[in-house]
Amino acid sequence: MQHGMLFNSLSSPVPGVDVEQMICSLSEPVDPSALRRAWNVVAARHAILRTQFRWTSVDDPVQEVCDSVDVPFAVRDLRDVAEAEARAEIEAFLTEDRRRGFRLDEAPLMRLCLFRMGESTWELVWTFHHAILDGRSFPLVLREVFAAIEDGWDHAAPTPRAYGDYIQWLHRGDAPCSEAFWREQLRGFTAPTPLGGARPASDPAPSFRERELRLSG
Template identity: 30%
Template sequence: ELADLFTTALTALTTHTHQPHTGGHTPTDFDLVHLDQHTIDTLEHHYPTLTDIWPLSPLQAGLLFHSEYTDHTLDTYTVQLTLDLHGPLDTTRLHHAAETLLHRHPNLRAAFTHTPDGHPIQIITDHTPLPWTQHDLTHQPPHQHPTTVEDILTTDRHTRFDMNTPPLLRYTLITRTPHHHHLVITNHHILLDGWSTPLLLHELLHLYTHHNDTTGL
């Protein structure tokens, strides 16, 4: 009788694994949250590159609530940092450094959503494209640069993040002259705080300086 039950279970498992779109995660893959298989299947449908699911800290839960509550106005938790870069800049290498940084840290690739019963969760994804925008002002009269830069910064600051779509981080590079650039790093506060932002900057500059060599990081 036990052998018959085993055979029946094995047959059912084999049939299931040979169906399309099966073979994903199970509840035992996620140690930090308690989710049933149906919920996991639903999340995998919306996030095909899902690699992990995390809970939120109390502060993150509060930030998510405020962001969703004010979804038609300026999100005051959108953080914008502008670096003035002077001297020759390899923009392609900087872009690659930012991409490497994103893919080195799973928490930077988090989407924030809810389970069907309303619990907030972080969805950690893989192979997340990095939002990167460049503006070349070298052909514009220099006296127009301040106004143009301010317009770019204002538009960026008022562009809300979709909390369900990772990453909640984007870069804008503004070139005023071949030797004067602004690097604008914009993120949602749910992703980075005052302690982690300097660490991100340090690693970004290390990756740029050392041509994406992660030795020493």
């Protein structure tokens, strides 16, 4: 799939192919410097966020992971701009930013722009190339960014296990032994059975925080 995205981006006469944008509306005090640090911390934890592509002088395109990156992060203050004009400026930015695209041989393949709309209202635009993230991945990245701010992560934050380690573990696995284990564990079960960690229906609903994400086509 990444090969196809790379081909589409390189061959298209129109820039911005496979460029994705997420808009996060924040109604709370925001420290732009802390937010920028959080994005760099998360990028340091995940190789895919430090990935670029190389397709020249090789038989097949390859991914290259940089040791470190500085995620581009811009801040624009629109507090003195009328609301309608500010919204129009953001829409114009989104169009221009998509058309700008990315150089796929230069990591990181993402950038951010934080718009200050009021004293405690912000719009965060996160632009990235689809070759590094899919629809199931970006909520996990956002969750880590906000956790990095709230929990005070620094550059010593633990690095997650690489997906390649899981693949190697699978290849080393003993399928007959695993099957025998689960057959023994599930012996006697003849109907769908709730998992042991399932929350009973009578338990109070968990509390949660709400964040609004506005998607731009």
